[in-house]
Amino acid sequence: MKSDRLLAIWGVLVLAFLFAPILIIVVYSFNSGRLLTSWQGFGFDAYTAGTSRPAIRAAVTTSVQSAVGAALLSAVIGSLAGLALARRGGRWAAVLTLLLGLTLVTPEIMDAISLLGWFVSLNTEAGLPLFGDGVARLVIAHSVLSTAVVTFIVRARVAGLDSRLEEAAADLYATPWRRFRDVTLPLAAPGVLAGGLMAFTLSLDNTIVASFVSLPGASPWPVYVFSALRAGLRPEIAAVSTLLLVLTLVALAVVALVLRRSGDSPSDIARTMAGG
Amino acid sequence: MIRRLRAPHGALALPAWVFLLGFFVAPVALVVWYSFGYKPGLFGTHANDVLSLDRYGEALSGTFLRTFWNTLRIAVVGTLICLVVALPFAYWLAVKVPARWRGLLLALVLVPFWTNFLVRTLGWQIALSPEGPVSSLWQVLGGDRLDVLYTRAAVQLGVVYNYLPLMLLPLYVALERTSHALREASRDLGAGRFRTLVDVTLPLAFPGVASGCLLVFVPLMGDYVTATVLGGARGNMVGQLVAGQFQTAQNWALGSAMAVVLVLFTAGTVLLTAGVVLVVRKVVRTKRRVELEMAA
Numbered sequence: 410m411k412s413d414r415l416l417a418i419w420g421v422l423v424l425a426f427l428f429a430p431i432l433i434i435v436v437y438s439f440n441s442g443r444l445l446t447s448w449q450g451f452g453f454d455a456y457t458a459g460t461s462r463p464a465i466r467a468a469v470t471t472s473v474q475s476a477v478g479a480a481l482l483s484a485v486i487g488s489l490a491g492l493a494l495a496r497r498g499g500r501w502a503a504v505l506t507l508l509l510g511l512t513l514v515t516p517e518i519m520d521a522i523s524l525l526g527w528f529v530s531l532n533t534e535a536g537l538p539l540f541g542d543g544v545a546r547l548v549i550a551h552s553v554l555s556t557a558v559v560t561f562i563v564r565a566r567v568a569g570l571d572s573r574l575e576e577a578a579a580d581l582y583a584t585p586w587r588r589f590r591d592v593t594l595p596l597a598a599p600g601v602l603a604g605g606l607m608a609f610t611l612s613l614d615n616t617i618v619a620s621f622v623s624l625p626g627a628s629p630w631p632v633y634v635f636s637a638l639r640a641g642l643r644p645e646i647a648a649v650s651t652l653l654l655v656l657t658l659v660a661l662a663v664v665a666l667v668l669r670r671s672g673d674s675p676s677d678i679a680r681t682m683a684g685g
Numbered sequence: 686m687i688r689r690l691r692a693p694h695g696a697l698a699l700p701a702w703v704f705l706l707g708f709f710v711a712p713v714a715l716v717v718w719y720s721f722g723y724k725p726g727l728f729g730t731h732a733n734d735v736l737s738l739d740r741y742g743e744a745l746s747g748t749f750l751r752t753f754w755n756t757l758r759i760a761v762v763g764t765l766i767c768l769v770v771a772l773p774f775a776y777w778l779a780v781k782v783p784a785r786w787r788g789l790l791l792a793l794v795l796v797p798f799w800t801n802f803l804v805r806t807l808g809w810q811i812a813l814s815p816e817g818p819v820s821s822l823w824q825v826l827g828g829d830r831l832d833v834l835y836t837r838a839a840v841q842l843g844v845v846y847n848y849l850p851l852m853l854l855p856l857y858v859a860l861e862r863t864s865h866a867l868r869e870a871s872r873d874l875g876a877g878r879f880r881t882l883v884d885v886t887l888p889l890a891f892p893g894v895a896s897g898c899l900l901v902f903v904p905l906m907g908d909y910v911t912a913t914v915l916g917g918a919r920g921n922m923v924g925q926l927v928a929g930q931f932q933t934a935q936n937w938a939l940g941s942a943m944a945v946v947l948v949l950f951t952a953g954t955v956l957l958t959a960g961v962v963l964v965v966r967k968v969v970r971t972k973r974r975v976e977l978e979m980a981a
Contacts, residue, residue, distance in 0.1 A: 412878070416777040423774045424790070427797045427849065430808025433818065437811055445807075446814045490701035497695055505698055508705050514899070515713075516907020516951060518924040519944050522931055523712035526719060526731075526941075553708050556701065610799050616910050617924070621931065631803050638914065642807065650804040657799050665792065 431654070438647035445642040459645035460652075467626075468633035469649060471544060475629060476612035478548035479555060484605035486552070487559025491600070492593065494560065495567035509557035517554070521621035524550045528622060543627025550622045551612035558611065559604030566600030567593070599671040606664045610657055720941035731937040740942035749926060749943060753950065756923045759837075759912070760905040763844040767852040767901050768894065770845065775856035775893075776886070780865075791857070798850035806914045809843050810834065813915070835917035843915040848905055852897040859893025860886070895962070899955065906951045923947050 438456070442449025459465055490509070494502050512520075524546075532540040539545050574596070578588045594601075616631040623632055630653070634646055720740055722733035778790055797805060811817050813834040820831035833839050863886060871881040909924035927947065930940025 413781055416773055416781055419773050420777040420782070420790075423770060423849075424793055426846070427794065430805045430812060430846070431797060431800055433808045433811050434804055446811050447816045486700045486704050489697040489699075493695060493698035493701075501695070502698070505701065505705075508709070509701075512705065512709055514903045515709075516903065516924065516944075516948060518907045518909070518927050519713065519716070519948055520709075522927065522937075522940060522944055523716040524708065525931065526715050526937065527708070527712035530715070549708055552704070556704065560701065614799075614802050616803050617908075617928075621928075631801065634803055634807070635910070642810075646804075646807070650801060650807075654800055654804075657801075658796065661792075661795065661799055 434647050435651050435654070438644060438651040440644040440647070442644065445644050445647055455644035455648035456652075458643075459648040462645060464633065465645060465649055468628055468630045469653070471547070471623075471627050472613055472629040472631070475544050475547035475551060476609045478544065479551035479612040480605045480609035482548055483552040483555040483559050483608040484601055487556045487604055487608075488563045488597065488601045490556070491560040491563025491604075492567055492597065495564045496572065509560055512553060512557045517615075517617040520550070520553060521618040524553070524618065525621045541624075543624035546622045546624065547612070547619060547627075547629060550618050551615055552608070554615065554618065555604075555608035555611045558607050559601075562604040562607070563597055563600040567597050570596050599667050602667055603664050606660050609660060613653065613657065716941045717945060719937050720945050722938040724936040724938050728935075730935050731941075740938050741946065743939055744942040744946050749923070749946075752921050752926055753923050753947075755921060756906060757950075757954070759841060759844060759922070760902055762841060763848060763905055764852075764898050764902045766841075766845045767849050768898065771849060771852040771856050771897065772890075772894075775853055775860050775890075779857050779860035779863075780868075780886075794850060794853055794857075798854075802847060803910060803914070806843055806847065806911050809839070809846065810914055813839055813842075834915065837916065840912050840916040843911045844905060844908075847908075847911055848901040851900040851904075855897040855900065856890060856893040859890045863889040891966075895959075898958075903951060903955065906954075907947065 437445060437448065439451050439453065440448050441452030441454045490505065494506060528540045528546050531537045575588055575592055578592045583591065614631070615629075616635055619629050620632045620635060623629060628636070630649070634650075637643070637646060718733060719731050721736045721738070722731050723735065723737070723740065724730065725732040778787065778794075782790060812819050813831075814820070815830050815832055815834070817834075819833075823829075823831050867885055867889070868881055871885045872878075876884065907924050909922040909928060912922045913925065923943070924947070927940050927943045930936045930943060934940075
């Protein structure tokens with residue numbers, strides 16, 4: 410039918426639109442010129458320059474360290490909260506859900522300035538050295554942004570499980586800890602993994618909060634790129650971004666594979682990855 | 686038995702409580718506190734020994750309000766364009782595309798979603814720059830050198846691009862849940878394709894539209910990275926003003942007041958829109974004879 414064909418054309422156009430800038434970045438990462446935006450010729454110079462420049466290596470290392478930290482921290486906190494919310498309702502659960510929802514809809518600039526002030530106070534006035542550490546600051550700040558995502562993914566996962574499985578374990582004299590370790594956790598694991606990897610990519614992606622809380626000497630990759638905007642962009646940035654894109658795609662594929670193995674349909678996977 | 690099962694579950698939420706109170710509620714409360722203070726001298730960032738609402742008066746000055754309206758316009762137009770672009774696409778993906786292709790296409794939609802936000806925006810900066818591919822193509826076709834970078838149009842394009850996946854996914858999920866049977870029933874009862882779309886499919890997609898608009902509009906109000914990369918000096922957003930007070934002017938009191946105003950205005954806009962939409966829905970529902978239940 411004619412309208413179906415129009416819809417299909419629209420679909421292809423939107424996909425092309427979504428991929429256009431990514432393709433441009435990948436293509437321009439092979440630009441051998443000095444400035445990113447003006448194409449000189451094809452070459453791998455940007456890759457060698459990008460992977461050997463100390464400032465870039467330090468920024469990427471900081472990014473990966475804080476992303477791993479944020480993924481672990483928010484996976485632990487968020488999974489426990491997700492379990493609690495799925496299994497126990499009531500007033501406090503509603504308040505916690507509201508609070509988590511608020512973290513999702515708070516403009517990032519608010520998180521950024523509030524955590525900056527808070528970290529400075531905790532470090533200088535309360536004398537806690539932890540909050541003077543660049544990576545620790547990033548881990549905590551990014552976990553604030555992603556705990557809610559992990560919680561909601563795990564809650565959705567656990568709510569779909571039969572609570573009688575845990576009751577059966579309890580009837581068979583499993584202690585609370587064994588019940589958690591042998592029954593609940595394995596069943597919730599795909600949600601925990603999806604949530605953790607989501608937190609990982611959210612952290613790698615974050616620019617605004619990171620540019621406020623990070624310290625000189627420990628600025629993550631997006632902050633490095635953002636400050637390079639003023640100094641003039643070089644092709645190295647596209648090269649390193651392309652490498653990071655590949656890393657993210659691998660992480661994404663792993664999550665999709667795990668979810669598919671645990672029996673999710675493609676739309677379930679999309680729903681999980683889109684945060685509920 | 687039930688009691689024994691429940692007791693540990695409540696305690697599982699404890700780390701989340703501690704973490705959120707310590708690193709979300711307390712810091713935001715601190716910002717609200719700063720906003721009642723002032724900037725003491727050249728080198729201080731904030732002081733709270735004299736409390737006043739003066740920073741709010743300063744925050745609501747001409748520049749801030751102009752920038753706020755600019756931000757609001759970009760956010761509202763951006764949200765609407767995202768909706769108009771995403772709705773047919775999500776409908777196509779959820780209803781028209783054969784099930785075996787759906788997973789692959791969804792994965793394709795997710796790829797940009799998980800590519801670095803800033804880097805995607807840089808991709809547009811290259812694309813739109815006067816020496817970039819779009820301009821070159823335009824010149825080959827006989828046009829003039831395109832100079833669209835650092836204009837409002839470029840910011841609007843970047844914003845639509847960056848937030849489109851956040852609109853697409855909830856719409857897709859909502860449309861995918863609507864059962865095919867309801868649409869068929871509507872057609873069997875003699876409704877045309879258009880009637881089916883307006884009276885059956887779109888009302889069923891409403892929750893997706895609402896959450897998509899929320900997911901796009903709210904972060905968009907606080908974003909200034911897109912505007913800085915593509916709009917240069919002309920891409921001034923409220924977030925940029927707040928950031929400037931903290932990073933350049935070192936006036937934390939004023940910056941805090943601006944951030945509080947931004948959050949309140951954003952929340953106000955969302956609540957107002959939600960209220961209007963709910964009233965309109967109620968009116969429409971009383972006029973409609975058939976009540977549609979969401980297929981769970």
